Amino acid sequence: MANNMDRYPVTQKYLMTRGQALNFPASYFKMKLKRNDVYGMVIDIPMTQQVLASMVCFINGAANLYFNNGGEYSGAAQKYRNLVQAAHTLVANANQLLPKAEKVKAFDLPSGRTHYVYLLTTGGIYKTVIEPGLIPETETEMRTIYVLYQRVLNELRQCQLKDDAEQRKQQLGK
Numbered sequence: 001m002a003n004n005m006d007r008y009p010v011t012q013k014y015l016m017t018r019g020q021a022l023n024f025p026a027s028y029f030k031m032k033l034k035r036n037d038v039y040g041m042v043i044d045i046p047m048t049q050q051v052l053a054s055m056v057c058f059i060n061g062a063a064n065l066y067f068n069n070g071g072e073y074s075g076a077a078q079k080y081r082n083l084v085q086a087a088h089t090l091v092a093n094a095n096q097l098l099p100k101a102e103k104v105k106a107f108d109l110p111s112g113r114t115h116y117v118y119l120l121t122t123g124g125i126y127k128t129v130i131e132p133g134l135i136p137e138t139e140t141e142m143r144t145i146y147v148l149y150q151r152v153l154n155e156l157r158q159c160q161l162k163d164d165a166e167q168r169k170q171q172l173g174k
Contacts, residue, residue: 007109008046008050008052008068008109009050010068010109013070014054014069014070017066017072018054018056021040021064022107022118022125024040026039026040026120026121026122029058029059031059033121035121035123036098036121036122037095037122038059038095038097038098038119039058039121039122040058040059040119041055041056041057041058041090041091041094041117041119041120041149042056042117042120043056043057043116043117043118043149044109044115044116044117046110051068051069052067052068052110053065053067054066054067055152055153057087057090057091057149057152059088059092061083061084062084063077063083063086063087063152064077065156068109073156073159076163079159080155080158080162083152083155083156083158083159086148086151086155087152089148089151090145090148090149090152093144093148094145096141097117097119097128097141098119098121098126099141100128100139100142101117101119101126101127101128102127103124103126104125104126104127105125107127110129113132114129114130115129115131115132115146116129117129117130117149130145132146
């Protein structure tokens with residue numbers, strides 16, 4: 001049982017942005033999707049005891065990070081192909097996780113180090129839980145998705161570093 005000490009402090013902006021991501025319509029992606037094809041994912045990833053990130057990825061390769069303090073990193077997919085490929089690969093492989101997920105209507109935030117993985121399908125939203133470092137060898141689907149979303153997270157970090165370097169270069173050039 002989690003107590004309030006385990007809860008992340010969140011801003012209204014974060015809750016709204018995360019809610020919009022969870023309810024993002026499949027119709028946006030002009031493609032034929034079968035009832036339970038995963039077209040998007042929202043992955044809640046605890047970073048520290050105070051920082052929670054929600055990584056949002058879609059089948060078109062878009063990938064954004066939203067933080068519980070209201071901060072965000074978005075729009076990188078428009079500039080960086082590696083990020084688009086990593087995010088697309090993650091979402092394209094997410095269907096294998098559906099049998100391990102349950103359909104949900106409530107979207108709790110994790111506590112402790114637990115990652116919550118929400119799968120967006122035309123047939124509803126499914127949730128599974130991943131405990132980093134505790135994924136059994138036998139859970140190949142879980143391990144695969146975990147590795148794939150760590151890759152997207154790493155790509156986002158690389159994009160952020162490139163953006164920061166670009167910004168510094170522009171400031172020096174003025």
